[in-house]
Amino acid sequence: MSLLKVSGLKVAYGGIQAVRGIDFHVDEGELICLIGANGAGKSSTLKGLMGLVKPHGDVQFAGERLHKLPTHAIAARGMALVPEGRGIFGRLTVAENLDMGAYLRNDREGIRADLARVYHLFPRLIERCKQLAGTLSGGEQQMLAIARALMGRPRLLLLDEPSMGLAPLMVQKIYETIGMIAAEGVTILLVEQNANLALQVSHRAYVMESGEITLSGASDELAKDSQVRAAYLGD
Numbered sequence: 001m002s003l004l005k006v007s008g009l010k011v012a013y014g015g016i017q018a019v020r021g022i023d024f025h026v027d028e029g030e031l032i033c034l035i036g037a038n039g040a041g042k043s044s045t046l047k048g049l050m051g052l053v054k055p056h057g058d059v060q061f062a063g064e065r066l067h068k069l070p071t072h073a074i075a076a077r078g079m080a081l082v083p084e085g086r087g088i089f090g091r092l093t094v095a096e097n098l099d100m101g102a103y104l105r106n107d108r109e110g111i112r113a114d115l116a117r118v119y120h121l122f123p124r125l126i127e128r129c130k131q132l133a134g135t136l137s138g139g140e141q142q143m144l145a146i147a148r149a150l151m152g153r154p155r156l157l158l159l160d161e162p163s164m165g166l167a168p169l170m171v172q173k174i175y176e177t178i179g180m181i182a183a184e185g186v187t188i189l190l191v192e193q194n195a196n197l198a199l200q201v202s203h204r205a206y207v208m209e210s211g212e213i214t215l216s217g218a219s220d221e222l223a224k225d226s227q228v229r230a231a232y233l234g235d
């Protein structure tokens with residue numbers, strides 16, 4: 001059974017139809033990417049799933065219909081979004097941001113173990129643990145945003161453009177870590193404009209154009225597809 005099953009998802013802003021009735025699924029343990037140009041509707045899809053914008057259609061998560069649930073209730077069911085722009089608390093320290101990520105939990109031992117795990121994944125964050133998050137570099141803030149989401153032990157991690165605005169070396173580092181997180185068994189839905197990177201790291205992919213899914217398949221197959229190569233891989 002799929003962890004996430006989406007049927008006929010629509011998102012509109014007034015008269016603008018950003019997402020026009022899309023179907024996709026994410027199985028437990030998969031790393032799935034949604035690629036497409038700027039404005040294709042990728043971020044709106046994630047916001048719709050998380051209840052940050054009002055979606056229409058059917059979203060089944062962990063066997064339950066999420067219809068009309070508020071964002072906090074969706075988060076409590078194990079969905080976590082790392083938004084574009086990261087959304088960290090700039091006036092709190094790195095360690096305080098990570099504490100905030102575990103706010104729905106009270107299993108002290110588990111939280112301690114997960115803190116060790118995220119510091120292992122992102123050693124840079126240990127060095128910076130007492131620093132105010134707002135003073136970190138963009139790449140470090142992205143690391144912190146992912147680490148904070150992991151502190152909630154999500155069943156599904158939604159990542160919106162983690163490479164956005166970062167230097168190539170940092171992008172590579174973030175993607176290596178995303179691969180490690182997936183290898184640990186965390187289910188991930190990744191949104192990326194950088195199709196090359198996303199197709200390298202993911203199992204399957206969906207291509208979005210003007211609010212619709214126009215292609216889908218195994219990422220290694222799509223990376224060879226002439227249409228995808230021409231539109232998204234710079235051929």
Ligand code: ATP
Nearest residue numbers: 013016018036037038039040041042043044045193
């Ligand atoms: P990006 O990579 O730029 O985030 P995207 O594929 O994630 O692109 P969305 O951000 O989902 O695309 O935007 C899809 C469409 O919805 C675009 O036409 C955009 O202008 C519009 N849109 C997005 N957010 C809003 C909003 N808050 N109000 C009105 N229109 C919006």
